[in-house]
Amino acid sequence: MASKPSLLVTRRMPDAVTARASRDYDAELNPDDRIMPQDEWLAKAEGKDGLMICSSEKVTAEAVARLPGSVKIISTFSVGHEHIDIEAVKASGRTVTNTPDVLNEAVADIAMLCLLGAARRAHEGQTLVRQGEWNGWYSTMLLGKDLTGARLGILGMGGIGQAIARRARGFGLAVHYHNRTRLAPELEGDAIYHDSAEGLAAVADFLSVSCPSTDETRGMVDADFIAALPPGAVLVNTARGDIVDDDAVIEALQSGRLRAAGLDVFKGEPALDVRYRSLPNVFLLPHLGSATDNTRDAMGFCCLDNLDAFFAGKACPTAL
Structure with missing residues (x-):
């Protein structure tokens, strides 16, 4: 043998x-x-x-x-x-x-978890409960951002991006996307195609980074890209950490230009930029996208x- x-x-x-x-x-x-x-x-x-x-x-x-x-x-x-x-x-x-x-479906699940966690201030809520600081209900406690009727911009509409889009529709989000090539009609469905990343940014109340890390995409979500987003947008990244500029994202989160972020991946992980840990408006996960x-x-x-x-x-x- x-x-x-x-x-x-x-x-x-x-x-x-x-x-x-x-x-x-x-x-x-x-x-x-x-x-x-x-x-x-x-x-x-x-x-x-x-x-x-x-x-x-x-x-x-x-x-x-x-x-x-x-x-x-x-x-x-x-x-x-x-x-x-x-x-x-x-x-x-x-x-x-x-x-x-x-791994498309599992990563898409985590993308929606990051989106919901950021939009509905899950980290802040968990902190209140776990640290014994929740003193009861009141009408303005931890008000978040609605998904229904908002626009989700998906940066990278491969298999993972398409799986995110299927889930997003169930939450009442209108799906917009940018991809190197436009999807065939049967895959695109009611999603709206933008032929530039900048065009997508302009309509993305929520932005999901779902593209691979390449020479063209590294650092793409920088200060200029963030400035093109609607005020108070929410950033989600389940792709690769080096696609976003940490300095630009952190500054925007601190200033309120970005309302919140849900991040599962980081540049240099596990040694992420330590400033993320102190920001209350960031929902953080340790690269769990495919972890089922x-x-x-x-x-x-x-x-x-x-x-x-x-x-x-x-x-x-x-x-x-």
Whole structure:
């Protein structure tokens, strides 16, 4: 019987994913989930046929140049792939894959949680109750922002953006969006397309950042973008932290130019800008977008489906 392909799994995976990887591969695991320095995971890659990584592993051009020749495929446990120099990997003759689509619904749920949490001042309410400072009901206590009849601008209308739009309609929000390309009519539905990010900003009472982090989108939501939003807009980000300019967002939250924000992702996370922690009008989550049992299993299975296909000599389902 032919030997199993050897695989380095750089982070701890859900139990079902670990069981499948251990069954089908000669897998070196990381049960302690310790984030390995680049030199360490590169050393562990020696003799491995494939790598199953996460966004914590930065596959730079320099790292690609140091990869052992045995490594033929890199499968990332994420839909985002800004941590990988895709062109460098491809130029080296290797295959690289990600996990699109399987996390759309879970991330969209968190986007709506962030939107509602920010709009209805959930952090402030939780603080009152948990710290024993709630002294009873009164008519002007923690007044929030209505969703019904408001306009939601979705910056990036891929699978996640479309899932957010489906949920938003149920809350009475009118959906507007900007995307690199306009959606087909059957996908667009009643959503209103804007051919520029600036045009979208002008009508976004709520703004959901749902685009990938690329050279074009990093820092897009800056002071000028925020100034173009309607006064008192609410910002939601469940995409990547580096798409927003922290200085501009924090200044707008402090001044009231932005009424509130709901943030699940941060530049440099987990070392987020500490000023966010002291702002009462920010609803904060620790990058929970895809954090459900079923979704994380599906992400791992997607990685393994790609690896299975590659080592069987077939096309990878989600090759980049």
